[in-house]
Amino acid sequence: MSFDLLLAGGEIVFPGVGVRTGSVAVKDGRIAALLAPGEQASARKVIDCRGKWVMPGLIDPHTHIGFGSNETDFETESRSAAIGGVTGMMTFHRSNDLRQSTGPWKERGESQSLIDFGFHFGVTSKLHIDTLPECAERFGVTSIKVYLMYKGASGAAKGFTEIDDGLLYRALLQGARIKGGVVGVHCENVEVIPVFREPLKEAGRNDLPVWDEQSPGFLEAENVFRVIYFGEKAQCPVNIVHMSSAESLEIVRRAKRPGRAPIHVETCSHYLSLTSQSPIGFLGKVNPPLRSRNDVEALWEGVRDRTISTIGSDHVPRKRETKGPDIWKASAGFPGLGTLLPILIHEGVHKRGLPIEQIAAATSANVAKLYSIPNKGHIAVGMDADLVVVDPDREVLVDPATQESHSDYSPYEGMRFKGAPVRTILRGRIIASDGAVDPDARATPAGRYLHRS
Structure with a gap:
């Protein structure tokens, strides 16, 4: 042959x-x-x-296409992905009405993208919850995301007025009804952040470490506990996306047990390589924040013992000009699609001795399994x-x-x-x-x- x-x-x-x-x-x-x-x-x-x-092409589980140039992001970011060994990406799609926006956004991707792509639905309203079964079946989307950091005043500033614990629980109930459904959650207790933020701003702080200090790791961990507890009651698989803190990881370890709804954990390449002390200034602002070297090492141990099952980039392709004029006004997030694999090989395999097959699992096979992506993630005949x-x-x-x-x-x-x-x-x-x-x-x-x- x-x-x-x-x-x-x-x-x-x-x-x-x-x-x-x-x-x-x-x-x-x-x-x-x-x-x-x-x-x-x-x-x-x-x-x-x-x-x-020779590895399976990476499937980045966490990207934000359209946050740079709505018109051309599928084109440019898929090129960056290809250079970095990424052959598939999952990206978050949000709109007022997912029934109307998803089709045109899918068509744009099909006309521009060098690599395969799928969607997670961003759930920010009761309308999204009510129409989720229809959208899930029509567009083949089994994963959704709830943004706990956009509760209250923080959400209202971005036009989100319905995000609360009730919306979270409704999303979990609905996610449990979707075959292969999983609910991802951004965990940060935004209601407590001002307790730390206001004194720091009054003190004139304007540096990268202050972003971690105004939203310390335990505010993520508190939300993680809430999400996995609600997930157990709703009998819905949950995914703690872009986990950043050691304390959050320990809470997951304690909560996991046979017979309960699955708890999945994703972290990102920057939480495995950068810290709040990295000399990168405002470029390093991201939500959740970069944390300590101890958090970095704890997350690598989570990859090693498989408590963390997937690793993504949380790629946001905005321009440098948005990263200022100070830490408080700078945009959050940064690009990472093209550097995901080199970082994980350098930091994981060469520096910490992880086997390359474990990096491949966290960036390909586990992603395909978690998100029900057919024919991807493994090297086998027929794939x-x-x-x-x-x-x-x-x-x-x-x-x-x-x-x-x-x-x-x-x-x-x-x-x-x-x-x-x-x-x-x-x-x-x-x-x-x-x-x-x-x-x-x-x-x-x-x-x-x-x-x-």
């Missing part, structure tokens, strides 16, 4: 299982065969992968040939000018990371090589919408 593509002689990474030398053969966009060392095969294109890892070839020794210097993002900065700019993609492949098609988008992929993007059920 002749194949379309052969990734020859690489170290094949099976998420959560191990690494095995061999070749991956691709035909008609699917993985057609896994060949042992010495087995021969012919293909129209052969890539020598000796000394390289979509979404693959990334990684040189574990290749060093990359983060330069925003080469990231292809709408954003013109990075909190990691000037930093070096060891371990980087050299080929990114979507359904058997090379979409990026050696840090650059493939010209054919740029001209004819072929990302597909991930309809889930």
Whole structure:
């Protein structure tokens, strides 16, 4: 049998299982065969992968497409993703009426994206709760998000007036009725933040550490307890998204037990690599805040013991000009799609000795399983040939000018990371090589919408 593509002689990474030398053969966009060392095969294109890892393409579970340029974010951010070895992304979609907005937003993605993409619905009103079954079935969306940091005055400032504990519980009840449903929650007790914020502002503080001090980790942990307790009562799987604190993780460990509704935990690459003391100034403002080195190490231990099951970027592609004029007025969030994999290899594998198959699980297989994404996340015959070839020794210097993002900065700019993609492949098609988008992929993007059920 002749194949379309052969990734020859690489170290094949099976998420959560191990690494095995061999070749991956691709035909008609699917993985057609896994060949042992010495087995021969012919293909129209052969890539020598000796000394390289062949991993499932990453699926970033946490992105905010449209927060930079509503018109072109799918185009620019999918290019940045491809450079970084990401072949799929889940992005949050919010609007007044999801029934009206989701179709056009999906069509824009289909016309622009180099990589596959799916949606989480942002739930901010009772209308969203009432129409969720219809929207879930119509658009194949099984995951929703509730924003506890937008309660009260904080939410009203952004136009959200219905977010409270009642909306959270309604969302959990509705999520429990959706097949494969999971409710993600941003956990921060915004009602207590002013107790800390007001004295700090009066003292004239204007630095990155103050963002952590005005919303300390225990305010996240308190909300985590509330969410998992409500989740148990509603019998709904919950996902604590972008977890940032050691205390939050410990609460999850104590709460997990057989027979109760599942508790999933996601963290992000910046909580595994940056702290409130990192010399990056206002660029490091994000919600929840960057925290201490102790929190970083605790979260890595959560990845190691699998309490944390998924890792994303929380990618927000705004411009540098929004990160000021002071810490209080600067926008929150920053870009991270293109740097997700190098950071995790450098910090996780090279610095802390985690096996690469565990990084692959947290960025591919576990994401596909949690969000019911078919044919993704594993290297096996019949799966979509979404693959990334990684040189574990290749060093990359983060330069925003080469990231292809709408954003013109990075909190990691000037930093070096060891371990980087050299080929990114979507359904058997090379979409990026050696840090650059493939010209054919740029001209004819072929990302597909991930309809889930």
